[in-house]
Amino acid sequence: MNIVLRLAWRNLWRHSKRTWLTIGAMVFSNVLLVFMISIQFGMYGLMIDNTLQVFTGHMQIQAPGYKDDQKMRQTVPDIVPLASKLREAFQTDTIAARGWAFGLASSEERSYGIGIFGVEPTFEPHVSSIPGLIKDGRYLRDNDATEIVLGAVLARNLRVTTGDELTLLGSGRDGSFAAAVLVVVGIFESGVADIDRNFAEMPLQSFQDIFYMDGAGHQVVISATTLDEAELLRPGIVAALPLDSDLVVHDWDTLLPGLKQAIQADMGSAFFMYGILVILVAFSVLNTQLMSVLERTHEFGIVMSLGLKPGRLGRLVMLETAMMGLIGFVLGAIAGALFTSWFTVNGLSIPGMEEMAANFNLPARVYPQVTPWTMVAGPLVVFLFTLLAALYPALRLHRLHPVEAMRAN
Amino acid sequence: MRLLPVLVRLAWRYLWRNHRRTIIMLSAISVGVWAMIFMTALTRGMVDQMIKDGVSVLPGHVQVHHPLFLDDPSVSNRITIGDAELARAFDTAGFKAWASRVKVPAVIASERESRGVTLLGIDPAAEREFSFVSYDDVEGRFLEGADDNGIVIGRELASKLETEVGKRVVLMSQDPENEIADRGFRVVGLFKANMPAFEESYVFIGKQAAQKMLRIGDTTTEIVFLADDYRNIEPTFKQVSARVDSSLEVSRWYEVDTYLGTMLKVMDGFVLIWVIVIFLALSFGLVNTLVMAVFERVREIGLMLALGMKPASILGQIIIESMLLLAVGLAIGDLLAWATIQPLQGGIDISAVAEGMEMMGASSVLYPKLYLSDMIRANVVVLILGFLASLSPAWRASRYEPVEAITKVG
Amino acid sequence: MTAVRCVDLCKTYRQGDQDIKALDHVSIEIQQGGFVCLSAPSGGGKTTLLNAIGGLDIPDSGEVWIADQRIDEMSKGELADLRLASIGFVFQAYNLIPVLTAQENVEFVMQVQGIPAASRREKSLAILEEVGLKGLESRRPAEMSGGQQQRVAVARAIVSRPALVLADEPTANLDSKTSDELMALFTELNEHHNTTFVIATHDQRVMGYAKRLVRMLDGRIVDDIEQHAA
Numbered sequence A: 001m002n003i004v005l006r007l008a009w010r011n012l013w014r015h016s017k018r019t020w021l022t023i024g025a026m027v028f029s030n031v032l033l034v035f036m037i038s039i040q041f042g043m044y045g046l047m048i049d050n051t052l053q054v055f056t057g058h059m060q061i062q063a064p065g066y067k068d069d070q071k072m073r074q075t076v077p078d079i080v081p082l083a084s085k086l087r088e089a090f091q092t093d094t095i096a097a098r099g100w101a102f103g104l105a106s107s108e109e110r111s112y113g114i115g116i117f118g119v120e121p122t123f124e125p126h127v128s129s130i131p132g133l134i135k136d137g138r139y140l141r142d143n144d145a146t147e148i149v150l151g152a153v154l155a156r157n158l159r160v161t162t163g164d165e166l167t168l169l170g171s172g173r174d175g176s177f178a179a180a181v182l183v184v185v186g187i188f189e190s191g192v193a194d195i196d197r198n199f200a201e202m203p204l205q206s207f208q209d210i211f212y213m214d215g216a217g218h219q220v221v222i223s224a225t226t227l228d229e230a231e232l233l234r235p236g237i238v239a240a241l242p243l244d245s246d247l248v249v250h251d252w253d254t255l256l257p258g259l260k261q262a263i264q265a266d267m268g269s270a271f272f273m274y275g276i277l278v279i280l281v282a283f284s285v286l287n288t289q290l291m292s293v294l295e296r297t298h299e300f301g302i303v304m305s306l307g308l309k310p311g312r313l314g315r316l317v318m319l320e321t322a323m324m325g326l327i328g329f330v331l332g333a334i335a336g337a338l339f340t341s342w343f344t345v346n347g348l349s350i351p352g353m354e355e356m357a358a359n360f361n362l363p364a365r366v367y368p369q370v371t372p373w374t375m376v377a378g379p380l381v382v383f384l385f386t387l388l389a390a391l392y393p394a395l396r397l398h399r400l401h402p403v404e405a406m407r408a409n
Numbered sequence B: 001m002r003l004l005p006v007l008v009r010l011a012w013r014y015l016w017r018n019h020r021r022t023i024i025m026l027s028a029i030s031v032g033v034w035a036m037i038f039m040t041a042l043t044r045g046m047v048d049q050m051i052k053d054g055v056s057v058l059p060g061h062v063q064v065h066h067p068l069f070l071d072d073p074s075v076s077n078r079i080t081i082g083d084a085e086l087a088r089a090f091d092t093a094g095f096k097a098w099a100s101r102v103k104v105p106a107v108i109a110s111e112r113e114s115r116g117v118t119l120l121g122i123d124p125a126a127e128r129e130f131s132f133v134s135y136d137d138v139e140g141r142f143l144e145g146a147d148d149n150g151i152v153i154g155r156e157l158a159s160k161l162e163t164e165v166g167k168r169v170v171l172m173s174q175d176p177e178n179e180i181a182d183r184g185f186r187v188v189g190l191f192k193a194n195m196p197a198f199e200e201s202y203v204f205i206g207k208q209a210a211q212k213m214l215r216i217g218d219t220t221t222e223i224v225f226l227a228d229d230y231r232n233i234e235p236t237f238k239q240v241s242a243r244v245d246s247s248l249e250v251s252r253w254y255e256v257d258t259y260l261g262t263m264l265k266v267m268d269g270f271v272l273i274w275v276i277v278i279f280l281a282l283s284f285g286l287v288n289t290l291v292m293a294v295f296e297r298v299r300e301i302g303l304m305l306a307l308g309m310k311p312a313s314i315l316g317q318i319i320i321e322s323m324l325l326l327a328v329g330l331a332i333g334d335l336l337a338w339a340t341i342q343p344l345q346g347g348i349d350i351s352a353v354a355e356g357m358e359m360m361g362a363s364s365v366l367y368p369k370l371y372l373s374d375m376i377r378a379n380v381v382v383l384i385l386g387f388l389a390s391l392s393p394a395w396r397a398s399r400y401e402p403v404e405a406i407t408k409v410g
Numbered sequence C: 001m002t003a004v005r006c007v008d009l010c011k012t013y014r015q016g017d018q019d020i021k022a023l024d025h026v027s028i029e030i031q032q033g034g035f036v037c038l039s040a041p042s043g044g045g046k047t048t049l050l051n052a053i054g055g056l057d058i059p060d061s062g063e064v065w066i067a068d069q070r071i072d073e074m075s076k077g078e079l080a081d082l083r084l085a086s087i088g089f090v091f092q093a094y095n096l097i098p099v100l101t102a103q104e105n106v107e108f109v110m111q112v113q114g115i116p117a118a119s120r121r122e123k124s125l126a127i128l129e130e131v132g133l134k135g136l137e138s139r140r141p142a143e144m145s146g147g148q149q150q151r152v153a154v155a156r157a158i159v160s161r162p163a164l165v166l167a168d169e170p171t172a173n174l175d176s177k178t179s180d181e182l183m184a185l186f187t188e189l190n191e192h193h194n195t196t197f198v199i200a201t202h203d204q205r206v207m208g209y210a211k212r213l214v215r216m217l218d219g220r221i222v223d224d225i226e227q228h229a230a
Helices: A003-012 A015-058 A079-089 A152-158 A193-198 A204-210 A227-240 A257-294 A297-303 A312-347 A353-359 A372-399 A400-405 B002-015 B019-057 B083-090 B153-163 B196-200 B207-214 B234-243 B257-297 B297-308 B310-343 B349-361 B370-398 B404-408 C047-053 C076-086 C103-114 C118-128 C146-158 C177-192 C203-207
Strands: A059-062 A095-106 A111-119 A134-139 A148-153 A165-171 A179-189 A199-201 A219-222 A247-253 B061-063 B097-109 B114-122 B138-140 B152-153 B170-175 B179-192 B202-206 B223-224 B248-251 C001-013 C017-031 C037-039 C063-066 C086-088 C165-166 C194-201 C212-217 C220-226
Touching: A015 A312, A015 A372, A015 B257, A059 A227, A079 A095, A079 A204, A079 A219, A079 C017, A095 A152, A095 A204, A095 B097, A095 B170, A095 C165, A111 A204, A111 B114, A134 A152, A148 A152, A148 A165, A148 A193, A152 A193, A165 B097, A179 A204, A179 B404, A179 C047, A193 A199, A193 B202, A199 A204, A219 A227, A227 A247, A247 B349, A257 A297, A257 A312, A257 A372, A257 B257, A257 B349, A297 A312, A297 A400, A297 C001, A312 A372, A372 B083, B002 B019, B002 C103, B019 B257, B019 B310, B019 C047, B061 B234, B083 B097, B083 B170, B097 B153, B097 B257, B114 B153, B114 B196, B114 B207, B114 C177, B152 B170, B152 B196, B153 B179, B153 B196, B170 B207, B196 B202, B202 B207, B207 C118, B223 B234, B223 C076, B234 B248, B257 B297, B257 B310, B257 B370, B297 B310, B297 B404, B310 B370, B310 C177, C001 C047, C001 C194, C017 C047, C017 C063, C017 C194, C017 C212, C017 C220, C037 C047, C037 C203, C047 C063, C047 C165, C047 C194, C076 C086, C076 C103, C086 C146, C103 C118, C103 C146, C118 C146, C146 C165, C146 C177, C165 C177, C177 C194, C177 C203, C194 C203
Parallel strands: A111 A199, A148 A179, B114 B202, B152 B179, C037 C194, C037 C212, C086 C165, C165 C194
Antiparallel strands: A059 A219, A059 A247, A095 A111, A095 A165, A095 A219, A134 A179, A148 A199, A165 A179, B061 B223, B061 B248, B097 B114, B097 B170, B097 B223, B138 B179, B152 B202, B170 B179, C001 C017, C001 C063, C212 C220
16 A cells, blocks of 8 residues: 555544544435435336326327316317327327316216316327226227226216216317216226326217317327437427427426426425535534644644645545545445345335325335435535535645644644 | 532533534534424424415314215215204304305306316305405405305416306206206306415305205205314314214314325424434534543543542533533524524515425415424434433543543543 | 551553563551652652552552541542542642633632532632732633642642642652742641641652652662651
8 A cells, every 4th residue: 555545544543433433424424315315216206107107198289378278179180180190100109199178977876077088099008007097897999989987986976887877067169068978987096086086088089079179189198118218209299290280299397397396396305404414424524634633733743844745734634534435435325225225125114104105196115226326426425525524624734834833732 | 419510610611622623513513403493494384384275275173074975075975954053053162163164076167168176155254264265365256145146266267267257157066866956156256375276176155055056955064163273173173072963073184184184294203303313413423522522631531530529520521511512502503593584484485396385285485484392392302312422422431540541641 | 647558559550461560569657747758760659659549549459548447448439539538639740620720720629529619719719829829810721830730739739638648740840949849838738737748759859858758669668768858
């Protein structure tokens, strides 16, 4: 080992207890950071994926203004040919057309207001998780059948099962009275009460007939495998829209601003907490290194009188700090990864979290994933702030005068 | 105990002997304590607001329903006791406020659009105290009585329905026989609410109008009671339970809205965990400081022992020093928290993430809420944990043999 | 009356891989009002003997008696009480508590003893004047010379009029004039208050003041002579 390195290393262990306590602070914070960051970003991914795959998809083509007002007459004309043209152009099945309306659904015993989607039975399963969540009966089959699938809570409240009939009342595109009798063919259960209580789906063509849509719909949903891929698809989609139309393409974060903002709000508070932890570690390091420099004033005086420049002593102090920081980094990242991995296997559930989790389409038990990034991001920041904290004690050495220093102690 | 003044004086002076270290440690404690309290106040403010908003929509801290109503909110599951009888039972019972109301899901249609809403048939006079709508802040007017024939809807809903004050809308729901019950109403007012979602999902009509439309005589679906504070509802709950028929279900607000109830509990837990985590992060520095402080004055400790001071007094001295350090840090941190929260009492605008907050059930203005009890709790936790953390260095300091300590070459 | 009686004391230290016999069957008896100098080269055992007498160090074997109490079998708490009540200490260095003023240092022992504030104040001011530090009462050790500090230590050792004062190299850091003044002070206290002094030193000048000179070597008493003060 290089003599300077060896010197720094030995200096570090002069007060081994103090050094370990300082490293302890780093390790403590690092473990927490690795753990929390792993959970946090894993949850964000899940939240986005789970939420988008219910109804929203990664992108939607809509009439201008529809996103905010959702009025019946803000339509995408000739929506089925448009969707099919796009599917062909992009060689994919993950594009589907939809209509959407409010109506009063009445069974023998009950009436409830519901939101109803008109969907393409063939393609809807490629853009939404709902068709896969049928727990009773089957999903929609024919585009012009007068059938309906509904959420489990809704079915229970309406007291209907598969095979029963429902009367649907609402207003059509032009405001006129719309009514139909539909047969319940399937019941889906997503586990999210809001969805299971309020939504139903029916074939798009029947939807268009009942609500006087005249071939129009309200949204073309486009799904991709990842967020990044969706990003790449976008320009092509925009280019493929009919030239004379004023249709717009919305990304998921404009469609569900709440989701992104909930993530941002959560990140904001999380980063505040991380920041505080990092600052507290920095104080610990500052304290230790300042003490370590002050108690060596006499010694530094001697070596300076031998001709060593303060800058080199400063670098020595920084080197000591870096060594200490490195130990904290390595131990913290490893301990953090191990700690988190335990939950990766066993899952983490906070008592009473279910309701909160369901609100964000999250499972009640989370399994944090340690990635190289979540493992080093936090510890790296702690390491940088460790070095930053040692700057003051290191630079202080420039103010040292050899003679005065030697007189100290 | 007799020695307390000496020990405190020694501890205090030793604290300032190495003033740099003490100042750094004080800064760390102050920042930590500030963060504890500031974060707690923000969280509290958010949850308080959420609950206030949530409870205001429910509304009522204690509610009475038909046992099946919460799962199946239909007029079939209504409370079959008439209004006159309810008034006899509750009017003189000394409740802060109570009201019976018709609350059922319905569809509202303008000439252009229809939407699903929750219909509230109310007696405006009875609900003035706890409605989420301020009656005075209404475009047009609010309902004037239980027999009012108009409808008041949210501004957001009005814009979606493309309707306005003076225009007609149709409400559709069902009667107890599951016949479609519908009726036209003239919009008399547009209300504002803290959260856009409320403006979209609730409509108000007069209670009697609702009863007539739904053909339910003078019965209602929900009776609501207000307690003094949403945190202290047990007395009201007991009082109500004693007075209603056992065939009805009496619920606390957090049983009706489990999300809010959970939120409150989870946040309480979160606040405590946060305080402890910060303390632990601080504790390394604290123990470090004490270890160094003892190390620096091993000889002096030896001297005091040699002069006849008992080891227990040495232990006490170090612990007092630690407590003083923490107390000063706490005082600064508390003050800092107070000083930063005070100017924010008017609310922090976080409308940049408004829709995200709404997803969590919170509004877009955050009102930090500094509770004395939270502050005291943070302080007590720090002092108790600080005491525990100081025990080891203090114990070691008191175990020195005077001779070894004095002759120790440092 | 016997002030101090040591019987057959043995004490062995380990230093590196060597056993050092600091006390090797030492017996000594000191009468009340004695003024004894223990002299020995470094490592001769004088500090160990002094510490054993003061109850700061427990011998491996043998007995230590202070007046009529056997102290080598006492608990730490009892020893602390004994030191507080009847023994004054002056150490070679690091004598004072650096964060307390001269007066507070003097009052320290009295405070631990539980003497009321007014009485403490009166006694401490009087004793500081007696040792020639009038006007320096509120200085902290770092603001005083070595001699002044040592005089504060002496003031503290004698302020509650202990029967026995133990001093370890009290003049080690003092110039000759200050040493003389300190010894004159000891002599005066010895004569006027009949205080017993046991002083470990290798300062010839100090030995000159002693009534009895005990020489040690390798943990044994090699010479024990009564002499008349110069």
